[in-house]
Amino acid sequence: MQASVAASSNITYKLLYNSAIAMTGGQSTATSNSMPVKDVADVLLRQGVKRVIVTTDDLDRYRRITMPTDVEVWARSRIIEAQTTLRDVSGVTVLIHDQQCAAEKRRSRKRGLIPDPPERIHINQRVCEGCGDCGVKSNCLCVEPVETELGRKTQINQNSCNKDYTCLGGECPSFLTVVAAKSRGRRFAWGGGEGGRPSTGVTRRRRPQLDASELPDPALIVPSDQVTIRMPGIGGTGVVTVNQVIGTAALLDGRHVWDWTRRA
Numbered sequence: 001m002q003a004s005v006a007a008s009s010n011i012t013y014k015l016l017y018n019s020a021i022a023m024t025g026g027q028s029t030a031t032s033n034s035m036p037v038k039d040v041a042d043v044l045l046r047q048g049v050k051r052v053i054v055t056t057d058d059l060d061r062y063r064r065i066t067m068p069t070d071v072e073v074w075a076r077s078r079i080i081e082a083q084t085t086l087r088d089v090s091g092v093t094v095l096i097h098d099q100q101c102a103a104e105k106r107r108s109r110k111r112g113l114i115p116d117p118p119e120r121i122h123i124n125q126r127v128c129e130g131c132g133d134c135g136v137k138s139n140c141l142c143v144e145p146v147e148t149e150l151g152r153k154t155q156i157n158q159n160s161c162n163k164d165y166t167c168l169g170g171e172c173p174s175f176l177t178v179v180a181a182k183s184r185g186r187r188f189a190w191g192g193g194e195g196g197r198p199s200t201g202v203t204r205r206r207r208p209q210l211d212a213s214e215l216p217d218p219a220l221i222v223p224s225d226q227v228t229i230r231m232p233g234i235g236g237t238g239v240v241t242v243n244q245v246i247g248t249a250a251l252l253d254g255r256h257v258w259d260w261t262r263r264a
């Protein structure tokens with residue numbers, strides 16, 4: 001960015017401020033030392049950036065924050081407008097988008113660290129006309145086309161949906177919101193309650209106790225010496241974790257595991 005300023009480039013940078021280190025498993029940043037958004041914007045302006053706009057999914061967070069003069073904070077829904085506004089400013093400009101990493105948010109909900117909204121979105125495929133407007137409005141990958149006996153319709157991928165309800169903005173009558181019946185799981189506290197992390201009040205299912213010796217051996221579908229596993233994914237998908245599990249299993253089985261990324 002500083003090189004762009006020095007070269008008098010005409011460019012807009014997008015800076016995602018998401019509280020997690022991307023593509024490496026979502027470790028949290030060193031929060032005690034990390035710079036708040038207002039300081040990041042201040043530094044950028046002092047370095048010669050012409051204009052900074054902050055967009056966020058939570059404007060309330062900024063109610064009591066005094067931003068540097070001329071730095072505006074906009075709702076996430078105005079992100080395209082922010083892009084085109086900055087595009088028309090001559091020189092280096094920066095769009096800072098402040099929103100928690102979606103993969104981390106999902107993980108935190110699964111671990112009971114933050115509440116999981118009970119409301120889910122579904123699409124009534126008998127009403128849906130497959131026009132695709134909800135996908136355009138929400139710009140969300142979880143809004144997917146699906147072939148049904150009634151023709152091509154749209155569905156919400158429940159596995160990846162983050163429940164931020166942006167897709168409801170299109171006011172389409174096909175959308176249904178469903179609140180699941182209360183889970184019968186126990187109240188839960190990380191670390192076993194007393195002395196552990198404080199309970200978030202989130203209900204969580206009891207983890208099943210598995211005895212490895214009781215698990216049956218898997219049925220081989222292809223001969224074990226002819227197997228190649230390719231594991232594509234993006235940050236948060238679990239590729240590193242699954243590789244670690246398979247590698248550890250192979251080691252326990254007396255095999256050699258080679259980390260190709262450390263070949264150099």
Ligand code: SF4
Pocket residue numbers: 123127128129130131132133134135153154170172173174175
């Ligand atoms: S759910 Fe509504 S907006 Fe989305 S594709 Fe179907 S008819 Fe169109």
Ligand code: SF4
Pocket residue numbers: 121138140141142143156157160161162163164165166167168
């Ligand atoms: S609720 Fe949010 S994440 Fe889920 S499908 Fe709608 S826009 Fe996508």
